[in-house]
Amino acid sequence: MSNSTETTTRTLMIERVFSHPPEKLWRALTESPLMAQWLLKNDFEPVAGKKFQFRSEPMAQWDGLIDCEVMVVDPLKRLSYSWNALGLESVVLFTLTPAEGGTHLRMEHSGFRADQQQAYGGAKYGWQRFFDGLERLLDGGAA
Template sequence: MSSSAENTRTLVIERVFPHTPEKLWRALTETPLIAQWLLKNDFAPTVGHKFQFRSEPMPQWDGVIDCEVLVVDPLKQLSYSWNALGLESVVLFTLAPTPGGTHLRMEHSGFRADQQAAYHGANYGWQKFLGGLERVLAGDVQ
C-alpha cells in the first residue's frame, strides 16, 4: 500500500475573519487560546516541538492526538502533524491579509481511501472548531 499524495484526500476549509493576522496568529499559537477553540494542548510554536491535543476519552479512543510542529512562519503559515486512530495526517493553516481582516485556509491532508469516516469526521470537527475560533476571536483576544 502506497502513502503517496495521489492516494490521499485533503480537507480544505476557507474563511475570512474580520480580525488582523496578528490576532488570528495568537489564537492559533498560544496554548490557552488554542484550548478555548480546539483542544487542551501543550503546543509551542517551535519547529520540531512534539505535543499532544487531548479530549475526553471515548470507548474506542484514548482522546490523545500526537503532533509535531512542522512549519512556523509567523503571521503566514503554521503546520503540524496530526496522528490519532491510525490516521497520520498534516494540518496546515495559511493566513493572508484582506482589506477587512484575514483569509484563513485550513488544509488537513493525508486521508487514505479507506479512511472515509475519518475524512467526514474531520470535516465535521473542523467546521465546529473554526466556529469556536470565531467565537474566541470575537471575544477579548487583543
C-alpha cells in the same frame, strides 16, 4: 487494475475570512491557552520540531490523545503540524493572508486514505465546529 487508490489521499480544506488582523489570528493559532478555548486542550509551543499532544475526551477504543509535531512556524503566515490519531497520519496546515477588512485563513488537513472515509467525515464536521469556536473566541476579544 492498479493499486494507485491505496496511495491516493484526500485533503480537507476550509477557508474563512475573519474580520481581525493577522496578529490576533496568529495568537489564537499558536498560544496554548487560546487554542484550548477553540480547538483542544494541548501542550503546544510554536517551535519547529516540538512534539505535543491535543487532548480530547476519551471515547470507546480511543484514549483521546492526538500526537503531533510542529513542522512549520512562519509567523503571521503559515503554521503546520502533524496530526496522528486512530491510525490516521495526517498534516494540518494553516495559511494566513491579508484580506479586505481582515485575514483570510485557509486550513488544509491532508493525508486521509481512501479507507478513512469516516475519519475524513469526522474531521470535516470537527473543523467546521473548531472554526466556529475560533470565530467566537476572536469576536469575544479574548485573543
